[in-house]
Amino acid sequence: MKPPSNPYVLLAEDDRFLRRACETRLRQMGLTVATAVDGEQALRMIQEQAPAAILLDLLMPKITGIEVLRHLRAHQDTRDIPVLILTNSPRECDVEEIHRLGVSGYRVKAELSLQELGRCVAQLLAPKE
């Protein structure tokens, strides 16, 4: 999938049901959305065209979310892209490293409604004061 040329939100999520629900909600909000089914695809799209914000799953095939995040933060042109971590296993991964790398939010999908998710994304895209 090619990333759109105008500002877009990248959704990296390997579960197709979650991807569909999330994408639908973001489009309802009038956002341009591109989706990636694994970390590798996400990285490719980011390199081609930097998104305005990224919703990043952690447990994904090929390249995990945390590896994607490390890569983003290590490069000048992607360092400042706001990232919202969406996970279902918050305790099993290295929370400290994620916070050190810098994320805008860290949410458990099963405990989040789409309505709340929408608010989170709106905050992510809000111009910084």
Place this chain on the structure above:
Amino acid sequence: MRRLNRGAGSDDREDVLTLPTIVTKEASTGNKRIKVLVADDDPVSLHVLRGVLNNTGYEVIPAKCGLDALAVLRSDTPPRLAVLDWNMPDITGLEICRQVRESGNGQYTYIVLLTGRTGREDKAESLETGADDCLTKPFDVRELRARLQTGSRIIAEKEAQEALARSEALFRAITEHAADLIAVFDERYRFVYASPSYSSVLGYSAQELLAKNGYDLVHPDDREALERNRRQVLGGDKGETLTVQVQHKNESWRSIEVHMGGLLRGSLNGLLQIARDVTAQKQAQDELQSALQMKSDFISFATHQLRTPLAGIKWLLELAAQGSELGEETLSLVQDARDSAERLIGLVNDLLDVSRLESGRLKLHPEETTLGELTQGVLQLLGHQIDERGHQVSVSGESEAPPVRVDKQLFRQVILNLVSNAIKYTPPGGHIDIEMGPKDGFAYWAIHDSGVGIPDSAKGRLFEKFFRADNVQRMETEGTGLGLYIVRLVVERSGGYVWCESEEGQGTTFRWEIPAGDCRP
């Protein structure tokens, strides 16, 4: 010590008649006087001897005839010393000697025979028969005293030797029957002594080990740690307990827990080591470790694998509920499906929390916060339910409660569980009062409700896993019996405690206390 004043040339026998009180050091050990049996058929002689010895500090057991004397010597506690007259009408002193020595009884009695005769044969005969000494009448009392003193010393030495032999036998029996591996090593860690248990545990006889260096049996990887420990002990420090791999004679490896007990100094130089075969425990421990690992793997599997499709259901139903073309009936079905999904998510979350907390592998993320902040967050979340039930909720003590350093997510869960219980089990329009504050270095949090209360029969088991009280079980079947269990796990894990006071039908108070944040190191 007092000594008697007596004129020059005075005789000890005269002392006896005036009955002076002389207690010599030799005859008394501490406060205990040494017992001496005195046997003489002549009452005057007996009286004199009794007086002399009594005043020398001995405790005299008098015997008027030979048979009385024999009975005393054969008793369970025979005296240490005996002075026997040779010539007694019923049984002679010599015969007493023979009988006492033959029976083996009274071997710790030093026997002095008193004889009127002067022939050398008599002396020889009495000594051969088993007397320890022989004095010819009339004798010098000082000589008798001196000889008794010698006798007393000889017996004491004999007793000491016997005690030493008994003690040696005792300790030998202990080391030889101990399941532990007991060894003494020389300065180069060569075996000086190895208990017989070495042969049952490691296959080597004590004899085979004596030629060996202790390190020869130890796995090369473990030698350095053991040597470090040995140097520590040699340097006078306390040794650690190490578990090392030791090779059995049949070349298999055993896990041995080694403790270097310390240095033996004096007549026996060496390093005392006590070791134990812990191979079986080690195996069990490894198996437990791998079981725990499997449990932990399962938990993280379940976390992701169960919650991901649940989140999918939840989100897709949320989208479905927005559909404007849905009829009222369908919308209500979708809403019920959403509620049901939420319940399942809650249940999975509770189970995961319990598994993680129980396994002790849950990594806490303590952050500075206040109980007030956590409480307000929860009340906001439950505001809708509170309003629905028409409860009056009050919160007090927020500003007095000390800050705490806790895992916010877990404590939000604690408060959430307690508040939602109060909401659920209090009839509509009830009172719920939340109170918090400082308490001796702790922060406390309490919730009182005017609800159904807890029956006495349930109080003891309230915080157990899956337990539900009868009265709430009758009200609704939704609960899992995990809420209060999680509360207890989290509070206790944070160094606090939780308890409850309640009267059925009157309401309930739950209260917990955790260390205040600024008390933490």
